[in-house]
Amino acid sequence: MNEYNEIESFSAEDRMLGMLIYASSFFAPVVAPLLIWLLKREQSPFIDIIGKDYLNFLISYSIWGFIAGILCFVLIGLIILPIISILAFVFTIVGAVKAFNGEFYLPPFSIRFLH
Numbered sequence: 001m002n003e004y005n006e007i008e009s010f011s012a013e014d015r016m017l018g019m020l021i022y023a024s025s026f027f028a029p030v031v032a033p034l035l036i037w038l039l040k041r042e043q044s045p046f047i048d049i050i051g052k053d054y055l056n057f058l059i060s061y062s063i064w065g066f067i068a069g070i071l072c073f074v075l076i077g078l079i080i081l082p083i084i085s086i087l088a089f090v091f092t093i094v095g096a097v098k099a100f101n102g103e104f105y106l107p108p109f110s111i112r113f114l115h
Helices: 012-026 031-040 045-074 077-100
Strands: none
Touching (some): 012 031
16 A cells, blocks of 8 residues: 555654644644644655645545535535535544554545655
């Protein structure tokens, strides 16, 4: 799945920063995770993959939200938009927990823009 699957254990600091990428997105969805990723990606392959997965998730769900917003004119978006919001919230929490456990996680329906 990821090019770093052969790495089995990560430091506690890496796992904490990986979790913070997801957790800080509740307060600053773009700036805080991007800042953590940009500052630490050269030092840790784990942070690099987690940051890319988060950004893929953010971009993908922004696109899905935009499409659902347009579909509100046809009324189907009124059903889809809350579902996308709930999924994004839940997948953010799951991503934070998995990162803290030292696991990689690309949420469902995410498009891989960054590799």
